[in-house]
Amino acid sequence: MNDDHDSAYAGLLVDDAHWAFGEAAHDDPLAGMDTSIPAGVDATELASYCLELGDDALVLAHRLSEWCGRAPDLEEDIALSNIALDLLGQARLLLTRAATADPSVVPPLPDGSPVPPEDALAFFRDDHQFRNTNLVELPNGDFAETICRVLVWATYRLALFERLAAHPDGVVRAVAAKGVKELAYHRDFAAQWFVTLARGTEESRRRLHTGLAQVWGYRHQRGEDAVAEAVLAEVLAAAGVAAPDVGPVATSSHTEHLSRMLAEMQVVARAHPRGRW
Amino acid sequence: MTAAADEDLAAGFDATIAAGDRIEPRDWMPEGYRKTLVRQIAQHAHSEIIGMQPEGNWITRAPSLRRKAILLAKVQDEAGHGLYLYSACETLGVSRRDLMEQLISGAQKYSSIFNYPTLSYADVGTIGWLVDGAAICNQVPLCRTSYGPYGRAMIRICKEESFHQRQGYELLATMMRGTDEQRAMVQESVDRFWKPALMMFGPPDADSPNTQQSMDWGIKRHTNDELRARFIEMSAPQAAALGVTLPGNDLDWDEFWRIVKGGGPCNAQRIAHRKKAHDDGAWVREAATAYARSPR
Ligand SMILES: [Fe+2]
Ligand SMILES: [Fe+2]
Numbered sequence: 403m404n405d406d407h408d409s410a411y412a413g414l415l416v417d418d419a420h421w422a423f424g425e426a427a428h429d430d431p432l433a434g435m436d437t438s439i440p441a442g443v444d445a446t447e448l449a450s451y452c453l454e455l456g457d458d459a460l461v462l463a464h465r466l467s468e469w470c471g472r473a474p475d476l477e478e479d480i481a482l483s484n485i486a487l488d489l490l491g492q493a494r495l496l497l498t499r500a501a502t503a504d505p506s507v508v509p510p511l512p513d514g515s516p517v518p519p520e521d522a523l524a525f526f527r528d529d530h531q532f533r534n535t536n537l538v539e540l541p542n543g544d545f546a547e548t549i550c551r552v553l554v555w556a557t558y559r560l561a562l563f564e565r566l567a568a569h570p571d572g573v574v575r576a577v578a579a580k581g582v583k584e585l586a587y588h589r590d591f592a593a594q595w596f597v598t599l600a601r602g603t604e605e606s607r608r609r610l611h612t613g614l615a616q617v618w619g620y621r622h623q624r625g626e627d628a629v630a631e632a633v634l635a636e637v638l639a640a641a642g643v644a645a646p647d648v649g650p651v652a653t654s655s656h657t658e659h660l661s662r663m664l665a666e667m668q669v670v671a672r673a674h675p676r677g678r679w
Numbered sequence: 680m681t682a683a684a685d686e687d688l689a690a691g692f693d694a695t696i697a698a699g700d701r702i703e704p705r706d707w708m709p710e711g712y713r714k715t716l717v718r719q720i721a722q723h724a725h726s727e728i729i730g731m732q733p734e735g736n737w738i739t740r741a742p743s744l745r746r747k748a749i750l751l752a753k754v755q756d757e758a759g760h761g762l763y764l765y766s767a768c769e770t771l772g773v774s775r776r777d778l779m780e781q782l783i784s785g786a787q788k789y790s791s792i793f794n795y796p797t798l799s800y801a802d803v804g805t806i807g808w809l810v811d812g813a814a815i816c817n818q819v820p821l822c823r824t825s826y827g828p829y830g831r832a833m834i835r836i837c838k839e840e841s842f843h844q845r846q847g848y849e850l851l852a853t854m855m856r857g858t859d860e861q862r863a864m865v866q867e868s869v870d871r872f873w874k875p876a877l878m879m880f881g882p883p884d885a886d887s888p889n890t891q892q893s894m895d896w897g898i899k900r901h902t903n904d905e906l907r908a909r910f911i912e913m914s915a916p917q918a919a920a921l922g923v924t925l926p927g928n929d930l931d932w933d934e935f936w937r938i939v940k941g942g943g944p945c946n947a948q949r950i951a952h953r954k955k956a957h958d959d960g961a962w963v964r965e966a967a968t969a970y971a972r973s974p975r
Contacts, residue, residue: 545963
């Protein structure tokens with residue numbers, strides 16, 4: 403019988419310098435990437451744009467992580483966490499890019515604080531400084547509403563990321579190139595469930611309609627996108643669901659939900675502004 | 680079937696166990712062996728699923744994006760472990776759905792360690808170091824357990840658990856290099872979790888009536904006290920390197936039995952959480968079943 407799995411046990415009994423006593427390097431999300439500002443690009447605008455894209459990913463990742471341990475079945479629990487992890491990865495790159503492009507966006511911390519810029523941005527900004535859209539900050543609702551939000555958001559984000567392949571900044575291009583594959587999976591996961599719920603039971607269909615109506619008016623807060631609209635129309639048609647009769651939500655501010663969400667997200671980090679994690 | 684044929688099957692089973700080979704789902708096995716396995720694997724699967732809660736409690740408050748990603752991925756791994764183990768259990772003729780219902784009704788147990796609350800972010804590190812660590816000590820020998828699907832599931836699981844242990848320890852080591860408050864937080868967390876972690880190896884051998892039969896069947900490979908002693912020995916140098924003091928090793932077995940019987944600080948909360956998720960998701964599972972059956 404193969405005994406090599408026993409080595410894990412043996413490894414724990416000895417002084418294993420690889421982990422127990424070694425120092426963990428803090429991984430720089432942009433390690434190895436060229437972070438100089440390309441000619442013709444305004445650093446302030448680039449930082450601001452990266453914050454918009456990064457905050458959307460960060461806030462939705464947080465909402466999806468709220469499902470962990472609460473999903474309808476283990477498979478969906480794992481899938482929703484996967485999406486959250488992908489978005490968290492996008493957020494870390496984009497927030498770090500914002501900070502390298504324009505360090506003045508990073509909130510000041512006490513002298514000697516080891517908090518890296520991505521965390522200063524995520525945990526030490528107030529709600530009014532976040533640039534995300536309302537769509538991602540709404541509470542999760544039930545599974546149907548979560549599926550509708552992921553479908554709408556990932557479809558729009560994917561269409562945008564496909565165009566970002568032509569962005570002048572190399573970091574943005576790299577984030578988009580990686581994100582396109584992730585977002586295609588997120589969209590397809592949501593579309594599959596969208597059709598399943600639409601064609602499942604009376605209850606699932608009713609919940610899907612309610613969920614879709616909740617998020618529909620928020621979908622083009624970053625501008626209408628014909629490519630995304632065409633994809634959404636296709637999914638709705640496949641599901642036999644009519645687009646809800648809901649106009650665009652007109653707002654220039656956050657909803658009431660964001661500050662409550664941030665209060666929870668930021669509580670430990672803010673209690674330890676000089677903390678190392 | 681004749682008595683002689685029965686005896687042949689039993690002799691074949693005994694020979695397989697004696698040779699240290701695996702029993703596979705299609706092989707004949709004594710009913711007691713099957714029942715013991717179902718009980719043990721189900722309890723293990725339930726522990727993975729309930730074990731998502733104490734650490735999951737901190738996902739939305741993780742103090743850095745890197746830690747949030749590490750924690751979310753870890754809790755997700757535990758869901759995956761639950762999946763592998765429920766699948767292994769299904770090869771013995773029980774359904775995941777029934778097992779979930781037995782967990783929620785309290786008919787089947789899960790590890791008592793998850794009935795303690797997580798009260799600070801340091802608990803995420805302590806659970807990785809000590810709880811995943813103790814789980815590894817318990818589980819690595821199970822990679823060679825006699826039942827094939829269980830042993831193979833354990834090989835995958837143990838690899839991930841050892842990763843969890845390293846990450847937990849690394850969090851604590853990082854916090855120990857932080858502020859005084861963080862160091863105090865780590866020590867306080869270790870103070871709360873050390874003895875409960877030692878109890879994860881089960882009651883003392885003298886009070887563990889099933890151990891001998893399980894060892895004869897190759898389901899279990901070391902006694903509770905042997906494994907506990909090994910874990911204590913292993914943890915001492917790790918604690919020293921970290922700079923924390925381990926509390927004593929005197930265990931309150933009345934507390935252990937109280938928690939096993941449902942009287943721990945979080946027993947009701949953990950089951951209520953699982954039941955709510957299960958009930959809230961019923962309409963989704965029904966929709967998926969209806970959709971799968973519908974004509975396309
Ligand atoms: Fe696990
Ligand atoms: Fe684990």
